[in-house]
Amino acid sequence: MNGMIDNGTAPLDFFRMLVEHVSDWIWQINEKWEFTYSNSIVEEILGYSTNEILGNSIFSFIKMEEIESLKATVLYAKENNKTLQNIDFTMIHRNGQEVFIETNAKPVLDEHNKTIGYRGINRDITLWKKNQERQQQLLDIIEASPDFIATADSFGNTTYLNPSARSFLGIPEGVEDLQLVNAQLWTNKFVGLKKSELSAEKSIWKGENILSNSLGKQIPVSQTIVNHKASNQNVHFLSTIARDISERKAYETIIKRQALYDTLTELPNRRYLYKTISKLIEDKDEVHTFALLFIDIDDFKQINDTLGHKYGDRALKLIASRMKGSVREHDFLCRIGGDEFILLVEGMNAKEELENYAKRLLSIFKHPLRLDNILQSITCSIGISIYPIHGKDVETLMQNADKIMYHMKKLGKNGYQITHTNEG
Template sequence: MQAVTLSFIAIAETQTVFYIVYSVLLLGLLLAFAVKHYISRRDRKLYLQREVSEAIIENAKTMVLIFSLEGKVLIFNKFAQEMTGYGRKDVVGRSIDEIPLLGADTELGRIIREAMTEKTIVHNKEISFTAKNGRKIYSLWNIDMINDTGNVPVYVAAMGIDITDRKNTESRLAESYQELESLYRELVTKEIELRLQFDDLNARDNDLRRSEERYRLAGGGVNDGVWDWDGKDGRLFMSKKARAILGIEAGEDFLTIEKWFDVILKEDLDKFVVSLNRYITEPQNRHLQVEYRIKTGSGDIKWIRTRGMAIWDEEGNPIRVAGSITDITEQKLADEKIHRLAFFDSLTGLPNRALLMDRFSVAEANARRKGKGIAVFFLDLDNFKTINDTMGHTYGDKLLLKVGEQLRLKLRKSDTIARLGGDEFIMLQTNISSMDEVYKLASRLLNIFKKPWKLDGREFYVTASIGISIYPNDGTDLKELMKNADAAMYRAKEKGKNNFQVFTPELNMKIMERMEIENHLRKASERKEFVLYYQPQIELATGRVRSVEALIRWSDPHMGWVMPEAFIHIAEETSLIGDIGEWVMTTACAQLRKWHDEGHDDLKISVNL
């Protein structure tokens, strides 16, 4: 019984194990089936999502390019193919270095490479590229990184839209605006064309009324103002820009011509009215153009240029006059500045050489017609270089400014004073009948320098030397007269400065001599033509030579021996004295050293500097 019981228990335990194993297997099969079903659904969903995504990318009206970080093209959608002209097989799977469209020398290629290497993001970058067929494409690009689940960049996505039509539209708009800016220049021509297109006056009037809107559109789109005067009823139309330029308040659509006259300066009003009347009363093909000034409400003066062209009827009566109004104030100021730079000295404001030549031409023609003379004064300040060297160039400039002002006060309005540069002034005394007039003016000019000059709290004296030549006796052109006046001025300096000298024919010889000396002097130091003589100074008590004085002499192969008084002052005036002085010091010191070496240790030498 016990054995049966144990056998039954063993069978029961075996069945229990079987059921447990069976249940586990069944549960595993059910779980496997569920997992498989889930995976199948997920894969199908992912497949559908990928298919949808690929379809969206492929059919998007956006150029889509996806690259690996190594530069290989992974996706190149249909729109990109259409825009660039490159097929998928030409691009996908290739390195960007193999694709001309994405070459390193293209702007698109550069920013894609930069995104790959620098991991940069690009937003709304306008880029133009050339398609395979040669067509130029304008596009707008955005470039971003595609990251994996760990937020690590793995791909580069570039998306571009075609903005060629927008660019072309902008270009056409810009061209349209330029056409609008030039429309006012064509208004007169258009009016003439309108007159030729119609058979009678009524038809022309209709077209003129229609053109009013064009005038107003043109007036609102250009920098110049537009005006339109009706010759039949006297009405004057001005665009807003024209009223703003002239300072006329906006009010009624039409004005009277008198309202225009009211803003013009009285000094220019007659010129404007005469020009306008002459133009409209004499039928002609040329344009009206007149420049005048107006005074603004703030008191400023503006320069205005008005242009226009008229249409006349068969009887010669003006039907209409239309044109433009331009503010040319800045242009006038610029012209004035250029004129001053071209004809006036920048420091003193006096005429320069160019304007002096012009003034002389006028004075010479007048003098020849009246049988009068012209005196040319060449004034040079004495020792001005010393003032510049000791007190500074700023101080020297202030002195020149003062001197110019005082000299100008001594002249008549018909006379001219000019500054040539440095401390040299030229004056033209016109319409002279006798030398007494010349002497009196020269004395008045020198009297200026008798009083001390006061600048920046300092008081000092400056003198001047003046040379004078007379037209036509001493020359008929300004260059010759200035040369002769310059020679007379140097004669005044030789006579002690602070005086005036009148050119004489005898000065020509001295001028030639001076020029010859100056020419030879420039080469004398190079040719070693200078010689030093040493004049001993003897101690009377002992009879010994205590010192020597170095005396320079010049042995010129053409002129022979030249004494210092004949060439030293020329060397000083031509700045050669520095080189000569250096040679004298070097030579004298070398000679003194030689004497010391020979045993004359106590010997001294003096050199006049």
């Protein structure tokens, strides 16, 4: 029985039937490279029937540019009775499309042990080849990307870093063992996140993060971290792509500063003042107070009129610098326009404390300003309103302080006054 089931089919017929039902192309060629046998799967692979290829040279179906190279390979193997093993080449389908083939074949020997042909198996690897090409294209893109791209296994060991990521972390290109590179270096935002903060399907986190580079410098990045899950929903591997947003952050800082700071004196501006007062009012109650000091430089218009706006701007910068040096670090000083400044003061509930603070501000103008060779005397008038006595909103506090400041100017300038209680 020779290990075969006897079902009435002759061994030759049995193997022929078996060969006809496999998915690979089984063939035989003679010493002239002509097909002497082919199973019917050739029609699915190349579009030609078995009868159409029998008697034709294998090289009639090979891509023109590869014929010479393949002939040399096969001829060398034939002359040395060598097996053809895992050889790739391109054949042309009946419709003109390229079909990528991988072949394995053994020599057919005559009685003198000389190769007179080959018998082998061709496998259509077109889909695999295209997938490989796509993967290589993606890898080329990833390798060339300026972004930080990395992967890690389920244990948190880094398995891949693209050149940008290696450079960022200070890891030489030749280092292949990345397991010592803990993935927490780049997954610090992802680890420990609640499920509600992750995308349900793949556990994706997107947002801004801070990564430390090889010099220990903190770099702001826009990052995506993906938790790739296996079919059992366990972590299969992690991947990330992160982009350095230092320039964007710096630009945002500049824009924010321009929006909230006075460009001449570099003090906070009116918009910043309103935000700050609103926040103070939200945080305070009627027991905890703060004071608003409205400061106006006396007769400042004369500087612009007599010396010009260039000197006027320099004077404002010097005034702002003097005031910044005389107020407490946690108090809020701003310029709201022209020669008008506002100072917000917290923690001075006693009237005497507030008056002493106002006197200190007046005293900084005892010495004249030096504008090149010109000494310019400066004084100021200060109106003070207190939250919530003189107002419970921004506008009321500002109006009452402004009103009492102008009242001070009528009384002779270079002084201060606290808003009368009935002004609120």
